[in-house]
Amino acid sequence: MMPLWEVFIRSRNGLAHKHVGSVHAADATMALQAARDVYTRRGEGLSIWVVPSVAITASDPADRDTLFEPTGSKIYRHPTFYQVPDDVGHM
Amino acid sequence: MGFPVVMRRRGRGVNRRPFRFAARRAILAGMYSQALNHQDTTGSGAEDPRFQARIDAEDRIEPNDAMPDGYRRTLIRQISQHAHSEVVGMLPEGNWITRAPSLRRKAALLAKVQDEGGHGLYLYAAAETLGVSREELVDQLLSGRAKYSSIFNYPTLSWADIGAIGWLVDGAAIMNQIPLCRCSFGPYARAMIRICKEESFHQRQGYEIMLTLCRGTAEQKAMAQDALDRWWWPCLMMFGPPDTQSNHSDSSMRWKIKRFANDALRQKFVDATVPQGHYLGLTFPDPDLHFDEAEGHWRFGAIDWDEFRRVLAGDGPCNKERLDARRKAHEDGAWVRAAAVAYAAKERAR
Numbered sequence: 422m423m424p425l426w427e428v429f430i431r432s433r434n435g436l437a438h439k440h441v442g443s444v445h446a447a448d449a450t451m452a453l454q455a456a457r458d459v460y461t462r463r464g465e466g467l468s469i470w471v472v473p474s475v476a477i478t479a480s481d482p483a484d485r486d487t488l489f490e491p492t493g494s495k496i497y498r499h500p501t502f503y504q505v506p507d508d509v510g511h512m
Numbered sequence: 513m514g515f516p517v518v519m520r521r522r523g524r525g526v527n528r529r530p531f532r533f534a535a536r537r538a539i540l541a542g543m544y545s546q547a548l549n550h551q552d553t554t555g556s557g558a559e560d561p562r563f564q565a566r567i568d569a570e571d572r573i574e575p576n577d578a579m580p581d582g583y584r585r586t587l588i589r590q591i592s593q594h595a596h597s598e599v600v601g602m603l604p605e606g607n608w609i610t611r612a613p614s615l616r617r618k619a620a621l622l623a624k625v626q627d628e629g630g631h632g633l634y635l636y637a638a639a640e641t642l643g644v645s646r647e648e649l650v651d652q653l654l655s656g657r658a659k660y661s662s663i664f665n666y667p668t669l670s671w672a673d674i675g676a677i678g679w680l681v682d683g684a685a686i687m688n689q690i691p692l693c694r695c696s697f698g699p700y701a702r703a704m705i706r707i708c709k710e711e712s713f714h715q716r717q718g719y720e721i722m723l724t725l726c727r728g729t730a731e732q733k734a735m736a737q738d739a740l741d742r743w744w745w746p747c748l749m750m751f752g753p754p755d756t757q758s759n760h761s762d763s764s765m766r767w768k769i770k771r772f773a774n775d776a777l778r779q780k781f782v783d784a785t786v787p788q789g790h791y792l793g794l795t796f797p798d799p800d801l802h803f804d805e806a807e808g809h810w811r812f813g814a815i816d817w818d819e820f821r822r823v824l825a826g827d828g829p830c831n832k833e834r835l836d837a838r839r840k841a842h843e844d845g846a847w848v849r850a851a852a853v854a855y856a857a858k859e860r861a862r
Contacts, residue, residue, distance in 0.1 A: 422647060423849065425640075442703075443637045445646055447852035448859060459633050462626065463710070482577045 425474040426452040428459075430466035438470050446471075567768050572698040575641035583767050587697050588642050590769065595635035596653045596660035600834050602628045604668045605677060613671060620717045621674060627714065631707045638699040654839050662820060663750050665828030672725055672732075672739035678718015680740075680747045680785065686711050687781045688751065691771035700769075719788065726792040733793070740789065741797040748812065749820040751778040757817075779809055786810045 423445035429438035441460050446452035452471040461469070480488060496502050505512050559580040566573065573579055602625050609625065612618035636646055652658035663681055668674065689711065692704040725736040752758060752774040764770035772780075789796055800813030822828065 422645075423853065442634055443640070444633070447849075448856035451852060451856075459630050462623075462630060479576065482574065 423447055424452075426456070426471040427474050427477060428452075428456040429470040429472065430456075430460060431468040432466050434467060438468065441465075443474065444471070564766070567696050567766075570768075571696075572701065573696050574698045582763060583697075583769075584642050586764060586767070586769060587700065588639055588644050590764075591635055591639040591642075591700055591703075592644070592649045592652065593659050593661075595632045595639060595649065596658055597664065598628045598632035598635060599653070600660045600664045600838065601681075602632075603834055603837055604664055604666070604830075605674060607668050608671060608674050611671070612674075617721070624678070624714050624717065627710050631703075631710070634703040634706060635700075638697075638703045641699045650842065654835070654842055656826070656835060659824060661750060662823040662828065663746050664834060665823050665831045666742070666746055667830050669742075670735050670739065672722070672735035673743070675718050675721030675725060675736065676739035676743040678714050678716075679722050679788070680718070680743050681750070682711055682714040682718060683785060684747045684750045684781050686715060687777050687784070691777075694768075694771060696768040722792055722794075726794065736792065737794050740794050744797050745815065745819075746823075748778055748782070748815055749817075751775075751781065753817065753820070754815075782810045782812055 424447070425443055425445055426449075427443050428441050430441050431438045444452055444455040444459055446455045449471060453469055456469050456471050460466070492498070559582075560578070563578065563580055563583070573583075605621060605625050605628075609618060609621055612621050636649055639649060640646060649658070653660070663684075668677070686708065689704055689708050693701055693708055695701045695704065722736050722739075725732040755761060755773045755775045758774055761770065761773060765773070786796065786801065798813045800811070802811055803809075804811045823831070826832075
């Protein structure tokens, strides 16, 4: 059974690598080759990362509220929470 | 398309999800291989209403999310059949790569067939995020248990067929696929966005071939007409049985896997395509075809659904040839896969 790899592509310099899909391949070299053939037929990228899918640990969607809900009430983390008089100008 | 392996690893650990399906992960692959060819019996009211509420709110469902079994089964069936169609769809066109009339046409056809291979791979990866393995999917195709689009069981008899396939088959596919870009299942929708971007070139290159033939000699124009005559009706069948006979439509619409009914998409395709055919100076092989002024639609004659069912059941002109070609390709590649795995194991051991 061929291992599964997740493919990340940097579309141009200055941008982060972004997940685009997955490929099956026996090793990293072949995974890179397959990713190049499958995901970059039209100049979609300048750089590819392939990561063994087993190496990725993901959060559980069922934990979404536990993990992310607490920030919902912390509106003081946003600049618009603070009042600055118009006279002060742009800040 | 997602992180299928993570999904498999999870299953065993945390079990706090409300829908209590984590425990069944381990048996998914086996279960689906059995279930795929049976009609879904879901929609019986056993589902958690929270799932439908998410769908109704246009929330996208991602692989690790809780989902009803029927939703998962329907998607595995649809996405894998779609993948198989892309892969088998390489065969009728591959037939003409070595005989393309010019280098320009040959390069374009090669690129199109490569795209189809790529589309099959995006789609297999999307299906795998639902817990089915690639090996299982390939086995379903090669053993004849899984279906693929009936259109690819027709032969490509002349170069004009390559034009007709691009113009009509890819045109019909685009009509079907654009709404799938908004499918409720994230990985499928993302694969379709990629595919739709690439398909547009397929249709245009096909129409260009038809246009060149139609502006050529009388013999060339006759080739184009003959191709249209043979491909038109099978293309209308690509949208599936009429709404009154479609097995899966209701739940698929409710789950927003599907956004438009078969008949509506078919009509949209006919309305878009008939004027393109007339521009070519070709005649559609349908004496009943006429423009309905009042409704603004091109009305077409009765489709031979017996033919559709026959071809889908395995009795089309090329069913055996297509499956034989896929089986041979898979068997011929077995030693390459084995060698790659053995080499990787050896490198790891160093």
